[in-house]
Each structure stands twice: as C-alpha cells, then as structure tokens.
Amino acid sequence: MSTVRELFLSSVKNFSDKTAVVEDNKRVSYRELGSMVGSFSSFLTAKGINKGDTVAILLPNSIEFVVAFFSIASLGAISVPINTAFKKEEIAFYVNHSSAKLVLTEVKLKSLAEDAVSDTNTSVAVVKGENAEWNITKADSNPPEVSIEPDDEAIYLYSTGSTGKPKRVSRTHLNLVALADNHTGTVGWTENDKILFAVPVSHTYGFGNFISSIKIGASIIVLGDFNRNRVLDLLEEESITVFPAVPVMLDMLAKTFLPEPKDLSSLKLVISAGAPLSERIFHSFYEKYGIYPRQLYGSSETGVISINLSDDIESTFNSVGRHVNNVEVRIVDENGNKVGVDEVGEIAVKSPSMTRGYFGLPEETKKVFRGGYYFTGDLGRIDRDGFIYIVGRKKFFINISGNKVDPSEVENILLKHPKVKEAVVLGVNDSDGIERVKAVLIADKGTGKKEILEFCRDQIAEYKIPRIIEFRDKLPRSPTGKVLKEELK
C-alpha cells in the first residue's frame, strides 16, 4: 500500500459494513463512504479538476471533509485544508500561494470564500449545507481512472514561520501512508476503536490522527466545533475509545460542571498535543474523568514523531514519549552532533512521512533539512529509557493551543490601524502556564483596547488576536535599536 487511494480502498473493502464516519445523526459505513468518494470524484472531474491540480478544503470537521479529501487524493489532485477560523485575507493567501483551482466550502462560508477569491480565477463550490452543489443522491459516479505514484503530492499543509507568512509543506502519498502506518502501528489501534475529532482535521495534528483512523478501519466521530457538553455526551453515548485534544480543551473539560457523573469507561487513550501539557491540567483531568492524558509530538513537516505510552505515566507525564515506529529522533548540539543521554540540544527527526522541504524557500529548506533530518527548532532531551522531553524552542513563534502564531504577521496587521505607530507582539505565559498573545503598542492618545480588538477581529483568525494589549509611550531598545522583548513580558 503506497498511495492514499490504496489506503482508502483497502479500508472500504475490509471494513465495508463498519461505521466509518458519524456526524450528528448521520452515520456512514465504509461502503457508503466509498460510494460517496466515487460520486464526489466525478463531481470534481466535472468541475475541471485533474491530476496535479490543487483544491482548497474550507470545511469544518464533517463527512464532506472526509469525502473531499479522499476524492481529491483519488484523482491525484492535491488538497489544501484551510482553517475555517481564517478571515478573508488569510484564506486568499492560502488559495493564491497553493494556486488552488477550486475552493470547496459550506453554505455559511460561501460569501467569505467568494470574497477571498474575487481577484483570482479560482472558483468556489458549496458542498455542504442547504442547496449544496453536491450530494450523494444527485451526482453520478463515474470517476476517471488516474495513475497515481507514491511520490505524487497529496496534500499541502502550512507551517508557521517567523517571516510573516506561512511556509508550504508538501507531503506525498507515500508520506501520508507512512504516517498512518507509523502511528497506528505504535498506538495499536484496531477497527474496533471509536475516535472523537473535536480538534480540526484541517490541522496537521487532527489530520495525522484522522488518516490513521481511516487506515485502521476505525469509526471516526466528527464535531464541527469544540463544545464541552457535546464532547462529554459523545464520549459517553458513542463509547469513544480515543480522544485527541489540546491542553486548553482538557482544561475546559476538567473544569466543566457535571450535574451527574459521566461513564467514560470505554475511553482508553486521551491524547494531548499542540502545546505543553501542564501538571495541573494532567492531574485535574484525571481527577475528574479517571484517565490520564498522554502527550503526542508532531509537526507539519514530519507528521507524528512520538507519543507517551508509558506504563508509569504519573512520573513521565511531561514527556512526549518515545518515537513512533520507523521514526528516528536525535538530540544534536549547535554543530549538528548527537549529544548524550539527558543532554539538552535541538530535536532532529528523520521520518518516512516527512516533507522534502518548503516550497519556494531553498535557503530556509537548506537550513532545517540537513543530512536526511528535519531540525525542528525545538529544544529537548532524551532520557535513558528513550523518553523525549521538550524544554524550549529556538524558533520564535507563539503557541496558542497548538495553533502557531507568527508575531510579525500580527504586528503587520496592528500597524495597519491608523492610530498605531509602533507594535510589538510577543507570547507571555499566564498563571496556568498557558501562552497568550500580547501586543505592546505606541498609539495616538485615547486609542482604546476595544477598537484595536475589533480591527484585528476583521482581519485575522481569533486565536491570533492579542489577549493582552498594553499601551506605552516608548519601547525599550538595545543600543543598536533592537526592541528588547524580554522587558515587555
């Protein structure tokens, strides 16, 4: 098995009567999912999509997202999942940068998608919601036979940098199949697992777990938005066995008032990734639900790197675990040499699921992809049992619940406000150790926090909007004029 199409068809064949996807009151078996993908592929062909074309998916977690992704891959075309929280300019960037020919979306995002592509030749197709252009009963099913090679590109994910714009990461069919093999082989999922997706499958973390779930023939239960009470109801009603989450979700669930206890006895794996899991959240989630969250580590460039499946989770809770199957992890010093046990250095990863580099950025690619390894920019150590601990990062970005924020992108938006003269954006930890976006501004007298927030809200996704805004008369600078960000924390 070396292409996404083969991965998908194998599950359709082997698990045909099993439930593949559940969304609200809709349940789709693998057989039905196979028919839907055939029908959707015909729909895409009729829209002019051929092998090598790029198709943006602006959809929440949904049956349509699953169908769209596998249909695009079956045609040898390339998916570009876009976060539905993004605003017009952000969507326009991803569409233009990936040269997407078509944007697939839902009714409520139609006008936003159309606005975002208004200056381009890209078209928009509504495939979810009332009066959608595609649905299983309307479309014919006559997809073309396309030859797909393992090294053909299957998906473009984007990695946040510190240059103001995200970097395009291409992953091939073989990369994605390897990702699913490595992950499922390590965690030991089976077709009897039921996996709840409240994290977006458009994001690398959700996506890795999603494709792994389909590969193994598990049932996936999708939620369009994170809704605490809905998550808790589903965990119980659907007898969920695996729940991938981010620390903020776990924190919210641990604090959620329960009028009656929940029976979560089916739940055997709660995954925490995207941001460090604090000791407080680790314990409070366990105290409430009787199961410890386990950390997973991955990146858009490599897919899943490691997961903590330790038998002694209480004493290793802050580890992201051992590397998954077929992935090599080493800690290196400034010169790229491997360091000893428990010594801190940069985490470098070699994986059959990793990208070859960043599109159009040869210098940046050369810098972080060396000798077959990807240099993550994360600082860490590996103990004598092979457990990886992340202790910091070299790259300068802010991590908001797993969503990486490039400070210069937010600074550029703030500087567009007519009253803002200077802007510095940085990450600060609150009392719970959760990172927040902080903006320090030099602005006209009388400028208020509210107008700044509203200005940002129109232009960037909510998670990038500064939580803390401070007005100052001047910024602390070094003798060379560099802003001293540490003094602004």
Next chain:
Amino acid sequence: MDIEKRVKKVLMKNALKDIDPKELNIDSPLIEYGVGLDSVATLELVVALEEEFQIRIDESEITPETFESIKSISSHISQRI
C-alpha cells in the same frame, strides 16, 4: 454574597485581571474590556461561572446579550439556580 458580586469576582479573577475593580459597575459594557471578543477567553469565563454557581451552562447560552454586563450575566444565572 449576592449573585452580582460573585459574578464580578469571577470576572475580575478570570477575564479582567488587569482592570481596577472600582472601574467596573454592574452596567459597564463588558465588550469595552474585550469580554466576548475571544471565544476561548469567553469559554474560560463560562467554566469559571459554572464552578462558582455549580450550574451547567451550554455553549448555546453564550450570546452577546447574555454577556453584555455583570447585570445581564447575573440575571441569566439567577434563572438557573
């Protein structure tokens, strides 16, 4: 302690840590302080209110009207306890 005082206490502890309590009265529009503009922050406030009042508040109850002021939040909560 009455409901409004308890709501204010929760707000000051969670969403408005950097605001002088004297600045905030029960009718102050919370949006002026950024409350309700950020969904994660709003959710954090909701779980804190759930904890304080031992009630279940569903995400569907989080509307701009409910979270307009200390008075509107208190009024919503008083119907639930």
